[in-house]
Amino acid sequence: MRHFRAESGRVCRLPAHRFTPIFVSTAHRSALPQHIAIIMDGNRRWASARGLPKAAGHTVGARKVRAIVQACAERGVRNLTLFAFSTENWRRPMEEVGTLMGLLKLYLQKEIGDLRAQGVRLRVIGDTSKFDSRVQALIKDAQELTAHNSTITLTLALNYGGRWDILQAFKAWQQANPQADADAITDAALAPYLQMADAPEPDLMIRTGGESRMSNFLLWQMAYTELYFTDLLWPEFTPEALEQAIVWFGQRDRRFGGESTIASPLDGQASA
Numbered sequence: 001m002r003h004f005r006a007e008s009g010r011v012c013r014l015p016a017h018r019f020t021p022i023f024v025s026t027a028h029r030s031a032l033p034q035h036i037a038i039i040m041d042g043n044r045r046w047a048s049a050r051g052l053p054k055a056a057g058h059t060v061g062a063r064k065v066r067a068i069v070q071a072c073a074e075r076g077v078r079n080l081t082l083f084a085f086s087t088e089n090w091r092r093p094m095e096e097v098g099t100l101m102g103l104l105k106l107y108l109q110k111e112i113g114d115l116r117a118q119g120v121r122l123r124v125i126g127d128t129s130k131f132d133s134r135v136q137a138l139i140k141d142a143q144e145l146t147a148h149n150s151t152i153t154l155t156l157a158l159n160y161g162g163r164w165d166i167l168q169a170f171k172a173w174q175q176a177n178p179q180a181d182a183d184a185i186t187d188a189a190l191a192p193y194l195q196m197a198d199a200p201e202p203d204l205m206i207r208t209g210g211e212s213r214m215s216n217f218l219l220w221q222m223a224y225t226e227l228y229f230t231d232l233l234w235p236e237f238t239p240e241a242l243e244q245a246i247v248w249f250g251q252r253d254r255r256f257g258g259e260s261t262i263a264s265p266l267d268g269q270a271s272a
Helices: 042-047 052-076 087-091 092-112 112-117 133-145 162-176 185-193 239-250
Strands: 035-039 079-086 119-125 152-160 204-207 226-230
Touching: 042 052, 052 079, 052 092, 052 152, 052 239, 079 087, 079 092, 087 092, 087 152, 092 112, 092 133, 112 119, 112 133, 119 133, 119 226, 152 162, 162 185, 226 239
Parallel strands: 035 079, 035 204, 079 152, 119 152, 204 226
Antiparallel strands: none
């Protein structure tokens, strides 16, 4: 897994409308990531740089989600997973956590109608039992209302951590196999109990905000994911910046531990 840091880009806003898929050639489609995961970092720094309260950065960041979901759907990306609230985010000041919870409620209330109409399936991963009853009810309703949509699956990771995911999967496996020996635990045996067991593993992970770390996000699932890091703060991340990441992905040689799929200049030459 190699790192890349993108250049800054300009900010734009796209109007909301029914997603119209962009024609993608057969050759390009093979290089198109079918699952993109994003760590949306930089809301607070974006606000601080403009002399605004942190809440303003989170608000602008939440609005950015619609344009990126739309851009992914139009390009033919079938799965988009956003790291919206980590298990570690509870450590932030209570006022900031309250702002994040308020934005989550607002998103689930205001956006669900558009998501349903645009063919977006919404799902949530993470330990949602830690949220208040209102948030839990909104999550349940949103998932049920969009369950049959198939244009793109938008997954929100809420109160999620990669280590928690692996640990809860092991506990679930143990509960389902109380008499099994520890030697029975294999990758294949544990995989069905992970939070994203029914989704393909991410092909491309994008982290905004200039940091180059995973921050406990989908640790199991991203063993062979291509990692793309950009200096753009999340409120600055545009569909054009997304396209730059997708183009970079298309140039990667994904070997998965095997032989390269890209011909070497020395191929065909006789060995000395």
